[in-house]
Amino acid sequence: MAKRPVAVVILAAGQGTRMKSAQPKVLHPVAGRAMLGHVLDAAAVLKPARVIIVTGKGQDAVAAAAQPAKIAIQHPARGTGHAVMAALPALKGFRGDVVVLFGDTPLLTTALIQNLLAARRGKDDPAAVIVGFRPVDPAAYGRLIVDGKGKLQKIVEFKNASEEERAVRLCNAGLVAFDSERLPALLKKLSDKNAQGEFLLTDTVEHANAKGWTCRVVEADPVEVMGINTRAELSVAEAAMQQRLRLAAMAGGVTMTAPETVYLRKDTQFGRDVVIEPFVVFGPKVSVGDNVVIRSHSHIEGASIAEGATVGPFARLRPGAKLAANAHVGNFVEIKNASIEAGAKVNHLTYIGDARVGAKANIGAGTITCNYDGYDKHHTDIGAGAFIGSNSALVAPVKIGDGAIVAAGSVITRNVPADALSLGRGRQEDKPGKAAAFRKAKVATRKKK
Incomplete structure (x- = not known):
């Protein structure tokens, strides 16, 4: 497909309660740059037509750090799908590719976003392309279920996955590229009737397949898609960034x-x-x-x-x-x-x-x-x-x-x-013999004691 305009939506509404900080999570620095700043830098190379930051109510510091990006407010916070819904008014009239990123992934690279867009613009014109990764320990990550032709069939949350699905090593990183013209229809189908009580962006894959639209996966290095939720994870990201810079x-x-x-x-x-x-x-x-x-x-x-x-x-x-x-x-x-x-x-x-x-x-x-x-x-x-x-x-x-x-x-x-x-100092004055006399007097005084 021909090159098309790009809009970038960065989800940055999280309070970061596990950081135990008065500062919003995405503003914590890695290599001297706020995490959100790293994501903005990676996206800026693409020269996006629109950049939209989704923040929570009262997060003025995040909005200030993101200027001149457009700001969308998600209130209350009801999941990743709900966050992208909050960005829809700022996408009005836009036609092209919409890339959804996270503000707490400071190790994200422009190359990964470019690969994501290339897959979205592939010959089979997928409605959505998800970034996947293969961590050493898949733990409780959602699993990406792909068929024999490389098409993404569904994303299964760990707690809902069967033993066979849990054995899959390909996990969901959360980053997505959508066709802007099909995105509103996919978001409209989302429901909060789930265990989390939230509108989940991952459910768009199921709805796209139900409409006969293709979904694909782009794999990333686990380090690139590392999300930061704690101070310990922040230190891991810092170490990885320092190694990259060195x-x-x-x-x-x-x-x-x-x-x-x-x-x-x-x-x-x-x-x-x-x-x-x-x-x-x-x-x-x-x-x-x-x-x-x-x-x-x-x-x-x-x-x-x-x-x-x-x-x-x-x-x-x-x-x-x-x-x-x-x-x-x-x-x-x-x-x-x-x-x-x-x-x-x-x-x-x-x-x-x-x-x-x-x-x-x-x-x-x-x-x-x-x-x-x-x-x-x-x-x-x-x-x-x-x-x-x-x-x-x-x-x-x-x-x-x-x-x-x-x-x-x-x-x-x-x-x-x-x-x-x-010369800006006091005049030196020498008094011959005075040092010897001083010592003699001191010795005599001590003998009397």
């Missing part, structure tokens, strides 16, 4: 010496020939250029790192950190909302916040930009080629000129001209 990064030219210890986000971007040592954590919005080395135990979020830069070990890059080509940020250094320009070095025990460090400048150990006065943040500007001695405090707002030197231990409160030497 493999993708390594396939793209990143070396990880201990990949199982590296934590990535969905939006982490890498160039080629990047080396990541063990126990590195990436927060959101991080981009890493070619030939970057990130050493152990570094934490990076909201930062951009240009080609050839070195970070860590034990470095922290906070939002707004920008490292230019060949910049060095070393151990126990924190960078926040600051640019470290090409070839500059900030190598030891230093805090640089709300600042610019010019090209090839050198920042000594223990330097602090004093950017906060208790009310407002202020900027520090360090010129190209400047040298800041160890244990210096630069009290913002302040500017250190190009090529200037700040002596170790200085507190700088005024601008330093280019190529100047600045």
